[in-house]
Protein backbone atom coordinates (compact mmCIF):
# COMPACT_ATOMS: atom_id res chain seq x y z
CA UNK A 1 0.00 0.00 0.00
CA UNK A 2 0.99 3.66 -0.30
CA UNK A 3 1.99 5.59 2.84
CA UNK A 4 2.20 9.39 2.88
CA UNK A 5 4.27 11.31 5.44
CA UNK A 6 2.99 14.86 5.78
CA UNK A 7 5.92 16.96 7.04
CA UNK A 8 5.17 20.20 8.92
CA UNK A 9 7.33 21.62 11.74
CA UNK A 10 9.25 18.36 11.97
CA UNK A 11 11.74 18.78 9.13
CA UNK A 12 14.04 15.93 10.11
CA UNK A 13 14.66 12.22 9.68
CA UNK A 14 15.82 11.45 13.21
CA UNK A 15 13.16 10.63 15.79
CA UNK A 16 10.35 11.50 13.48
CA UNK A 17 7.43 9.31 14.63
CA UNK A 18 5.36 9.95 11.49
CA UNK A 19 8.21 9.02 9.17
CA UNK A 20 9.11 6.02 11.30
CA UNK A 21 5.60 4.58 11.25
CA UNK A 22 5.08 5.26 7.55
CA UNK A 23 8.19 3.17 6.89
CA UNK A 24 7.10 0.29 9.11
CA UNK A 25 6.40 -2.17 6.31
CA UNK A 26 9.25 -2.91 3.97
CA UNK A 27 7.15 -3.40 0.85
CA UNK A 28 4.97 -0.31 1.14
CA UNK A 29 5.43 2.64 -1.12
CA UNK A 30 6.43 5.70 0.98
CA UNK A 31 6.14 9.28 -0.23
CA UNK A 32 6.56 12.58 1.61
CA UNK A 33 4.69 15.86 1.28
CA UNK A 34 5.21 19.42 2.48
CA UNK A 35 2.53 22.09 2.04
CA UNK A 36 4.14 25.48 1.79
CA UNK A 37 1.75 28.10 3.22
CA UNK A 38 3.36 31.49 2.65
CA UNK A 39 0.16 33.47 3.17
CA UNK A 40 -0.25 31.78 6.51
CA UNK A 41 3.22 33.02 7.45
CA UNK A 42 2.02 36.50 6.44
CA UNK A 43 -1.05 36.13 8.66
CA UNK A 44 1.08 34.97 11.57
CA UNK A 45 3.65 37.75 11.01
CA UNK A 46 6.56 35.33 10.57
CA UNK A 47 9.62 37.20 9.31
CA UNK A 48 12.12 36.31 6.62
CA UNK A 49 14.64 35.02 9.14
CA UNK A 50 12.55 32.04 10.14
CA UNK A 51 11.13 31.63 6.63
CA UNK A 52 14.61 31.31 5.18
CA UNK A 53 15.47 28.79 7.89
CA UNK A 54 12.42 26.69 7.01
CA UNK A 55 13.36 26.79 3.34
CA UNK A 56 16.88 25.70 4.22
CA UNK A 57 15.50 22.85 6.33
CA UNK A 58 13.16 21.84 3.54
CA UNK A 59 15.91 21.68 0.92
CA UNK A 60 17.99 19.65 3.31
CA UNK A 61 15.11 17.31 4.05
CA UNK A 62 14.50 16.75 0.36
CA UNK A 63 18.12 15.72 -0.07
CA UNK A 64 18.23 13.43 2.93
CA UNK A 65 14.91 11.81 2.02
CA UNK A 66 16.34 11.17 -1.42
CA UNK A 67 19.16 9.23 0.21
CA UNK A 68 16.45 7.00 1.68
CA UNK A 69 14.82 6.80 -1.77
CA UNK A 70 11.78 8.69 -0.53
CA UNK A 71 10.50 11.44 -2.85
CA UNK A 72 9.35 14.73 -1.33
CA UNK A 73 6.47 16.55 -3.00
CA UNK A 74 6.20 20.25 -2.23
CA UNK A 75 2.93 22.06 -2.92
CA UNK A 76 2.48 25.82 -2.54
CA UNK A 77 -0.98 26.28 -1.08
CA UNK A 78 -1.01 29.85 0.25
CA UNK A 79 -3.16 29.34 3.34
CA UNK A 80 -3.94 26.46 5.67
CA UNK A 81 -7.53 26.49 4.34
CA UNK A 82 -6.29 24.86 1.17
CA UNK A 83 -4.59 21.97 2.92
CA UNK A 84 -7.47 19.51 2.72
CA UNK A 85 -7.91 19.98 -1.04
CA UNK A 86 -4.18 19.78 -1.72
CA UNK A 87 -3.86 16.61 0.33
CA UNK A 88 -6.89 15.13 -1.30
CA UNK A 89 -5.40 15.72 -4.77
CA UNK A 90 -2.09 14.18 -3.81
CA UNK A 91 -3.86 11.20 -2.27
CA UNK A 92 -5.86 10.67 -5.43
CA UNK A 93 -3.00 11.08 -7.86
CA UNK A 94 -0.64 8.88 -5.85
CA UNK A 95 -3.18 6.34 -4.65
CA UNK A 96 -2.40 7.00 -1.00
CA UNK A 97 -3.87 4.59 1.54
CA UNK A 98 -2.61 6.07 4.82
CA UNK A 99 -1.35 9.47 6.00
CA UNK A 100 1.05 9.99 8.90
CA UNK A 101 1.76 13.28 10.64
CA UNK A 102 3.06 14.66 13.92
CA UNK A 103 0.63 16.80 15.92
CA UNK A 104 1.04 20.58 16.05
CA UNK A 105 -0.57 22.40 18.97
CA UNK A 106 -1.48 25.98 17.92
CA UNK A 107 -5.16 26.65 17.20
CA UNK A 108 -4.95 27.30 13.43
CA UNK A 109 -2.88 24.16 12.95
CA UNK A 110 -5.39 22.14 14.98
CA UNK A 111 -8.29 23.49 12.93
CA UNK A 112 -6.45 22.68 9.72
CA UNK A 113 -5.77 19.12 10.85
CA UNK A 114 -9.37 18.57 11.96
CA UNK A 115 -10.62 19.68 8.53
CA UNK A 116 -8.10 17.46 6.77
CA UNK A 117 -9.11 14.38 8.75
CA UNK A 118 -12.81 15.08 8.11
CA UNK A 119 -12.24 15.74 4.42
CA UNK A 120 -10.14 12.64 3.87
CA UNK A 121 -12.52 10.22 5.46
CA UNK A 122 -11.52 7.52 2.93
CA UNK A 123 -7.86 7.65 3.91
CA UNK A 124 -6.62 6.48 7.27
CA UNK A 125 -4.91 9.34 9.19
CA UNK A 126 -2.37 8.54 11.91
CA UNK A 127 -1.24 11.24 14.34
CA UNK A 128 1.81 11.13 16.58
CA UNK A 129 3.50 13.16 19.30
CA UNK A 130 6.78 14.43 17.94
CA UNK A 131 7.03 18.08 18.95
CA UNK A 132 7.09 17.80 22.74
CA UNK A 133 8.55 15.50 25.37
CA UNK A 134 5.10 14.85 26.81
CA UNK A 135 1.72 15.33 25.21
CA UNK A 136 -0.46 18.11 26.68
CA UNK A 137 -3.29 15.68 27.44
CA UNK A 138 -0.96 13.31 29.30
CA UNK A 139 0.07 15.78 32.00
CA UNK A 140 -2.88 16.99 34.04
CA UNK A 141 -3.68 17.58 37.71
CA UNK A 142 -5.28 14.87 39.84
CA UNK A 143 -8.66 16.38 39.04
CA UNK A 144 -7.83 16.09 35.35
CA UNK A 145 -7.45 19.77 34.67
CA UNK A 146 -4.56 21.64 33.12
CA UNK A 147 -1.62 22.91 35.14
CA UNK A 148 -1.27 26.68 35.32
CA UNK A 149 2.01 26.74 37.21
CA UNK A 150 5.29 25.37 35.92
CA UNK A 151 6.76 23.63 38.99
CA UNK A 152 3.88 21.20 39.65
CA UNK A 153 3.60 20.68 35.88
CA UNK A 154 7.26 19.69 35.68
CA UNK A 155 6.92 17.40 38.71
CA UNK A 156 4.02 15.65 37.02
CA UNK A 157 6.11 15.34 33.85
CA UNK A 158 8.99 13.69 35.69
CA UNK A 159 6.60 11.28 37.42
CA UNK A 160 4.99 10.42 34.10
CA UNK A 161 8.35 10.01 32.39
CA UNK A 162 9.62 7.71 35.15
CA UNK A 163 7.09 5.13 34.08
CA UNK A 164 6.91 6.18 30.41
CA UNK A 165 10.46 7.07 29.42
CA UNK A 166 11.03 8.72 26.06
CA UNK A 167 11.95 6.22 23.34
CA UNK A 168 13.28 7.90 20.26
CA UNK A 169 13.05 6.48 16.77
CA UNK A 170 16.12 6.09 14.65
CA UNK A 171 16.30 7.03 10.98
CA UNK A 172 14.42 4.45 8.86
CA UNK A 173 16.31 2.12 6.54
CA UNK A 174 16.90 3.06 2.95
CA UNK A 175 14.09 1.89 0.71
CA UNK A 176 14.43 0.18 -2.66
CA UNK A 177 15.45 2.44 -5.54
CA UNK A 178 12.06 1.94 -7.21
CA UNK A 179 10.39 3.68 -4.26
CA UNK A 180 11.90 6.90 -5.55
CA UNK A 181 11.30 6.30 -9.24
CA UNK A 182 7.75 5.00 -9.32
CA UNK A 183 6.20 8.37 -8.67
CA UNK A 184 5.70 11.33 -10.88
CA UNK A 185 6.00 13.83 -8.05
CA UNK A 186 4.59 17.00 -9.71
CA UNK A 187 6.26 19.16 -7.11
CA UNK A 188 6.11 22.99 -7.02
CA UNK A 189 9.42 24.86 -6.91
CA UNK A 190 10.77 25.69 -3.46
CA UNK A 191 11.08 29.50 -3.29
CA UNK A 192 14.31 31.25 -2.45
CA UNK A 193 13.67 33.40 0.63
CA UNK A 194 16.47 35.77 1.54
CA UNK A 195 17.70 37.21 4.80
CA UNK A 196 20.77 39.37 5.30
CA UNK A 197 21.65 37.46 8.49
CA UNK A 198 23.55 34.18 8.82
CA UNK A 199 21.06 31.33 8.79
CA UNK A 200 21.84 28.83 11.59
CA UNK A 201 23.35 25.50 10.58
CA UNK A 202 20.61 22.91 10.91
CA UNK A 203 22.20 19.99 9.14
CA UNK A 204 21.08 16.93 11.12
CA UNK A 205 24.59 15.55 11.61
CA UNK A 206 25.84 18.95 12.68
CA UNK A 207 22.99 19.24 15.18
CA UNK A 208 23.67 15.83 16.66
CA UNK A 209 27.28 16.93 17.26
CA UNK A 210 26.15 20.30 18.61
CA UNK A 211 23.89 18.53 21.10
CA UNK A 212 26.62 16.07 22.16
CA UNK A 213 29.20 18.86 22.41
CA UNK A 214 26.87 20.94 24.58
CA UNK A 215 26.09 18.02 26.88
CA UNK A 216 29.74 17.03 27.19
CA UNK A 217 31.29 20.41 27.78
CA UNK A 218 28.60 22.81 28.97
CA UNK A 219 25.87 20.93 30.78
CA UNK A 220 27.82 20.75 34.03
CA UNK A 221 28.07 24.55 34.25
CA UNK A 222 24.73 25.32 32.60
CA UNK A 223 23.06 26.15 35.90
CA UNK A 224 25.68 28.83 36.66
CA UNK A 225 26.47 30.06 33.15
CA UNK A 226 23.04 30.22 31.58
CA UNK A 227 22.24 33.68 32.90
CA UNK A 228 25.34 35.46 31.64
CA UNK A 229 24.85 36.66 28.08
CA UNK A 230 28.57 37.08 27.49
CA UNK A 231 29.24 33.39 28.28
CA UNK A 232 28.26 30.92 25.54
CA UNK A 233 26.71 28.71 28.19
CA UNK A 234 23.44 27.66 26.56
CA UNK A 235 22.86 25.13 23.79
CA UNK A 236 21.73 27.54 21.05
CA UNK A 237 19.59 24.72 19.69
CA UNK A 238 16.37 26.74 19.77
CA UNK A 239 16.14 27.50 16.03
CA UNK A 240 16.62 23.83 15.15
CA UNK A 241 13.98 22.86 17.71
CA UNK A 242 11.57 25.51 16.43
CA UNK A 243 11.48 24.15 12.89
CA UNK A 244 11.83 20.58 14.02
CA UNK A 245 15.22 19.94 12.43
CA UNK A 246 16.09 18.53 15.84
CA UNK A 247 13.81 16.46 18.05
CA UNK A 248 13.13 17.78 21.54
CA UNK A 249 12.49 14.17 22.56
CA UNK A 250 15.99 13.26 21.38
CA UNK A 251 17.43 16.16 23.42
CA UNK A 252 15.52 15.01 26.48
CA UNK A 253 16.47 11.36 26.07
CA UNK A 254 20.17 12.02 25.61
CA UNK A 255 20.37 14.62 28.39
CA UNK A 256 18.48 12.31 30.79
CA UNK A 257 21.29 9.82 30.42
CA UNK A 258 23.77 12.41 31.68
CA UNK A 259 24.44 12.99 35.37
CA UNK A 260 21.07 13.84 36.97
CA UNK A 261 22.32 16.68 39.12
CA UNK A 262 23.79 18.49 36.14
CA UNK A 263 21.13 17.70 33.62
CA UNK A 264 18.07 18.78 35.62
CA UNK A 265 18.30 22.55 34.98
CA UNK A 266 18.51 21.97 31.22
CA UNK A 267 15.80 19.30 31.21
CA UNK A 268 13.63 21.83 33.04
CA UNK A 269 14.07 24.30 30.18
CA UNK A 270 12.94 21.67 27.70
CA UNK A 271 9.91 21.16 29.91
CA UNK A 272 9.20 24.91 29.91
CA UNK A 273 8.76 24.41 26.18
CA UNK A 274 6.29 21.60 26.90
CA UNK A 275 4.57 23.73 29.53
CA UNK A 276 3.78 26.53 27.09
CA UNK A 277 2.54 23.95 24.58
CA UNK A 278 0.26 22.56 27.26
CA UNK A 279 -1.04 26.07 28.06
CA UNK A 280 -1.80 26.64 24.38
CA UNK A 281 -3.53 23.28 24.09
CA UNK A 282 -5.74 23.67 27.15
CA UNK A 283 -6.35 27.43 26.87
CA UNK A 284 -6.50 28.04 23.11
CA UNK A 285 -7.67 31.65 23.61
CA UNK A 286 -3.98 32.53 24.07
CA UNK A 287 -3.61 31.79 20.35
CA UNK A 288 -6.13 34.50 19.48
CA UNK A 289 -4.28 37.54 20.69
CA UNK A 290 -5.80 37.24 24.15
CA UNK A 291 -3.94 37.07 27.43
CA UNK A 292 -4.40 34.07 29.71
CA UNK A 293 -5.35 36.43 32.53
CA UNK A 294 -8.34 38.69 31.94
CA UNK A 295 -6.64 41.53 33.84
CA UNK A 296 -5.10 42.35 30.46
CA UNK A 297 -8.46 43.68 29.24
CA UNK A 298 -8.36 46.39 31.88
CA UNK A 299 -4.92 47.65 30.98
CA UNK A 300 -4.66 50.72 28.76
CA UNK A 301 -1.36 50.18 27.05
CA UNK A 302 0.48 53.19 25.65
CA UNK A 303 0.36 53.55 21.90
CA UNK A 304 3.65 55.20 21.04
CA UNK A 305 5.21 54.22 17.74
CA UNK A 306 8.27 56.40 18.23
CA UNK A 307 9.10 54.75 21.55
CA UNK A 308 8.39 51.31 20.12
CA UNK A 309 10.79 52.02 17.27
CA UNK A 310 13.55 53.12 19.64
CA UNK A 311 13.12 49.86 21.55
CA UNK A 312 13.13 47.80 18.32
CA UNK A 313 16.25 49.50 17.03
CA UNK A 314 18.15 49.34 20.30
CA UNK A 315 18.32 53.09 20.88
CA UNK A 316 16.74 53.37 24.30
CA UNK A 317 19.75 54.75 26.15
CA UNK A 318 19.64 51.73 28.47
CA UNK A 319 22.86 49.85 27.65
CA UNK A 320 21.72 46.29 28.37
CA UNK A 321 18.44 46.76 26.51
CA UNK A 322 20.19 48.27 23.49
CA UNK A 323 22.84 45.53 23.45
CA UNK A 324 20.14 42.86 23.56
CA UNK A 325 18.01 44.40 20.81
CA UNK A 326 21.04 44.82 18.58
CA UNK A 327 22.00 41.19 19.19
CA UNK A 328 18.50 40.27 18.01
CA UNK A 329 18.63 42.57 14.98
CA UNK A 330 22.07 41.39 13.92
CA UNK A 331 21.83 37.65 14.64
CA UNK A 332 18.13 36.72 14.87
CA UNK A 333 18.70 35.26 18.33
CA UNK A 334 18.68 36.75 21.84
CA UNK A 335 19.87 35.33 25.13
CA UNK A 336 17.03 34.22 27.43
CA UNK A 337 17.98 36.53 30.32
CA UNK A 338 17.85 39.44 27.91
CA UNK A 339 14.54 38.42 26.39
CA UNK A 340 13.15 38.82 29.91
CA UNK A 341 14.93 42.16 30.43
CA UNK A 342 13.80 43.74 27.15
CA UNK A 343 10.27 42.38 27.52
CA UNK A 344 9.98 43.80 31.01
CA UNK A 345 11.34 47.14 29.81
CA UNK A 346 8.85 47.33 26.93
CA UNK A 347 5.80 46.28 28.89
CA UNK A 348 6.54 47.83 32.28
CA UNK A 349 8.78 50.84 31.78
CA UNK A 350 7.35 51.88 28.41
CA UNK A 351 3.91 50.41 29.20
CA UNK A 352 3.63 49.25 25.58
CA UNK A 353 1.40 46.28 24.75
CA UNK A 354 3.19 42.91 25.03
CA UNK A 355 1.62 41.99 21.66
CA UNK A 356 3.89 44.57 20.00
CA UNK A 357 6.92 42.89 21.50
CA UNK A 358 5.62 39.44 20.63
CA UNK A 359 5.09 40.55 17.01
CA UNK A 360 8.58 42.03 16.73
CA UNK A 361 10.15 38.84 18.06
CA UNK A 362 8.03 36.83 15.60
CA UNK A 363 9.39 38.93 12.79
CA UNK A 364 13.03 38.73 13.88
CA UNK A 365 13.74 35.40 15.59
CA UNK A 366 15.07 32.39 13.75
CA UNK A 367 13.81 30.35 16.68
CA UNK A 368 10.33 31.90 16.69
CA UNK A 369 7.98 29.44 18.31
CA UNK A 370 4.42 30.54 18.95
CA UNK A 371 4.01 28.84 22.33
CA UNK A 372 7.36 29.83 23.85
CA UNK A 373 7.21 33.35 22.47
CA UNK A 374 3.64 33.99 23.52
CA UNK A 375 4.28 32.35 26.90
CA UNK A 376 7.45 34.37 27.43
CA UNK A 377 5.74 37.65 26.56
CA UNK A 378 2.70 36.99 28.70
CA UNK A 379 4.97 35.96 31.56
CA UNK A 380 6.95 39.18 31.25
CA UNK A 381 3.83 41.34 31.09
CA UNK A 382 2.42 39.52 34.17
CA UNK A 383 -0.72 38.49 32.28
CA UNK A 384 0.06 34.82 31.64
CA UNK A 385 -0.01 31.55 33.53
CA UNK A 386 2.63 31.39 36.25
CA UNK A 387 3.52 34.97 35.33
CA UNK A 388 6.06 37.26 36.93
CA UNK A 389 4.22 39.03 39.79
CA UNK A 390 3.21 42.49 38.55
CA UNK A 391 5.16 44.31 41.28
CA UNK A 392 8.42 42.57 40.36
CA UNK A 393 9.69 44.80 37.56
CA UNK A 394 13.16 44.01 36.26
CA UNK A 395 15.54 46.88 36.86
CA UNK A 396 17.77 46.98 33.77
CA UNK A 397 20.48 48.85 35.69
CA UNK A 398 20.85 46.12 38.31
CA UNK A 399 20.33 43.38 35.68
CA UNK A 400 23.33 44.61 33.72
CA UNK A 401 25.48 44.96 36.83
CA UNK A 402 24.60 41.46 37.91
CA UNK A 403 24.67 39.62 34.60
CA UNK A 404 27.17 41.64 32.61
CA UNK A 405 29.36 42.97 35.43
CA UNK A 406 32.30 43.85 33.19
CA UNK A 407 29.98 45.26 30.50
CA UNK A 408 31.60 42.86 28.02
CA UNK A 409 28.34 41.97 26.32
CA UNK A 410 27.27 45.61 26.25
CA UNK A 411 30.53 46.76 24.65
CA UNK A 412 30.32 44.02 22.05
CA UNK A 413 26.95 45.19 20.74
CA UNK A 414 26.80 48.87 21.67
CA UNK A 415 30.01 49.89 19.98
CA UNK A 416 29.67 53.56 20.90
CA UNK A 417 30.25 52.50 24.54
CA UNK A 418 33.51 50.70 23.80
CA UNK A 419 35.78 53.44 25.11
CA UNK A 420 33.97 53.88 28.43
CA UNK A 421 34.92 52.57 31.87
CA UNK A 422 32.71 49.75 33.09
CA UNK A 423 31.68 51.76 36.14
CA UNK A 424 30.52 54.63 33.90
CA UNK A 425 28.49 52.28 31.71
CA UNK A 426 26.74 50.99 34.81
CA UNK A 427 26.09 54.55 35.99
CA UNK A 428 24.31 55.39 32.75
CA UNK A 429 21.38 56.89 34.64
CA UNK A 430 23.48 59.54 36.35
CA UNK A 431 26.37 60.09 34.02
CA UNK A 432 26.12 61.43 30.47
CA UNK A 433 27.96 59.10 28.09
CA UNK A 434 29.18 60.96 25.03
CA UNK A 435 27.75 59.83 21.69
CA UNK A 436 25.23 57.63 23.47
CA UNK A 437 21.55 58.39 24.00
CA UNK A 438 20.28 59.45 27.41
CA UNK A 439 17.85 56.89 28.93
CA UNK A 440 14.54 57.43 27.13
CA UNK A 441 12.59 57.14 30.40
CA UNK A 442 13.25 57.42 34.10
CA UNK A 443 13.42 53.82 35.30
CA UNK A 444 12.27 54.43 38.89
CA UNK A 445 9.38 56.67 37.94
CA UNK A 446 8.07 54.40 35.18
CA UNK A 447 8.41 51.35 37.43
CA UNK A 448 6.18 52.97 40.05
CA UNK A 449 3.72 54.07 37.40
CA UNK A 450 3.52 50.52 36.03
CA UNK A 451 2.89 49.01 39.45
CA UNK A 452 0.17 51.55 40.22
CA UNK A 453 -1.48 51.11 36.83
CA UNK A 454 -1.39 47.34 37.14
CA UNK A 455 -2.90 47.56 40.62
CA UNK A 456 -5.82 49.62 39.26
CA UNK A 457 -6.33 47.16 36.40
CA UNK A 458 -6.39 44.30 38.89
CA UNK A 459 -9.00 45.94 41.04
CA UNK A 460 -11.15 46.70 37.99
CA UNK A 461 -10.90 43.12 36.72
Ligand code: FAD
Pocket residue numbers: 226234235236237238239241242269270272273276334335336337339340343361365367368369370372373374376377380
Ligand atom coordinates in the same frame (compact mmCIF):
# COMPACT_ATOMS: atom_id res chain seq x y z
P1 FAD B 1 18.85 26.60 26.18
O1 FAD B 1 19.04 27.36 27.47
O2 FAD B 1 19.96 25.75 25.74
O3 FAD B 1 17.52 25.74 26.37
C1 FAD B 1 17.27 24.56 25.59
C2 FAD B 1 15.93 24.65 24.91
O4 FAD B 1 14.88 24.68 25.86
C3 FAD B 1 15.76 25.89 24.05
O5 FAD B 1 16.36 25.74 22.79
C4 FAD B 1 14.24 26.00 24.00
O6 FAD B 1 13.70 25.15 23.03
C5 FAD B 1 13.83 25.51 25.39
N1 FAD B 1 13.67 26.65 26.29
C6 FAD B 1 14.63 27.25 27.02
N2 FAD B 1 14.11 28.23 27.78
C7 FAD B 1 12.79 28.26 27.52
C8 FAD B 1 11.69 29.04 27.98
N3 FAD B 1 11.85 30.01 28.89
N4 FAD B 1 10.47 28.81 27.48
C9 FAD B 1 10.27 27.83 26.57
N5 FAD B 1 11.26 27.05 26.09
C10 FAD B 1 12.50 27.26 26.56
N6 FAD B 1 12.09 30.34 22.84
C11 FAD B 1 11.89 29.87 21.60
O7 FAD B 1 12.33 28.76 21.27
N7 FAD B 1 11.20 30.61 20.67
C12 FAD B 1 10.69 31.84 20.97
O8 FAD B 1 10.06 32.46 20.12
C13 FAD B 1 10.93 32.37 22.27
N8 FAD B 1 10.50 33.60 22.62
C14 FAD B 1 10.70 34.07 23.89
C15 FAD B 1 10.21 35.34 24.25
C16 FAD B 1 10.39 35.82 25.54
C17 FAD B 1 9.84 37.19 25.91
C18 FAD B 1 11.08 35.04 26.49
C19 FAD B 1 11.29 35.56 27.89
C20 FAD B 1 11.58 33.80 26.15
C21 FAD B 1 11.40 33.29 24.86
N9 FAD B 1 11.90 32.02 24.48
C22 FAD B 1 11.65 31.56 23.21
C23 FAD B 1 12.55 31.13 25.46
C24 FAD B 1 14.10 31.20 25.52
O9 FAD B 1 14.52 32.53 25.62
C25 FAD B 1 14.80 30.55 24.33
O10 FAD B 1 14.26 29.26 24.11
C26 FAD B 1 16.31 30.39 24.58
O11 FAD B 1 16.90 31.64 24.80
C27 FAD B 1 16.95 29.70 23.39
O12 FAD B 1 18.33 29.59 23.55
P2 FAD B 1 19.04 28.17 23.71
O13 FAD B 1 18.60 27.24 22.64
O14 FAD B 1 20.50 28.41 23.85
O15 FAD B 1 18.40 27.67 25.10
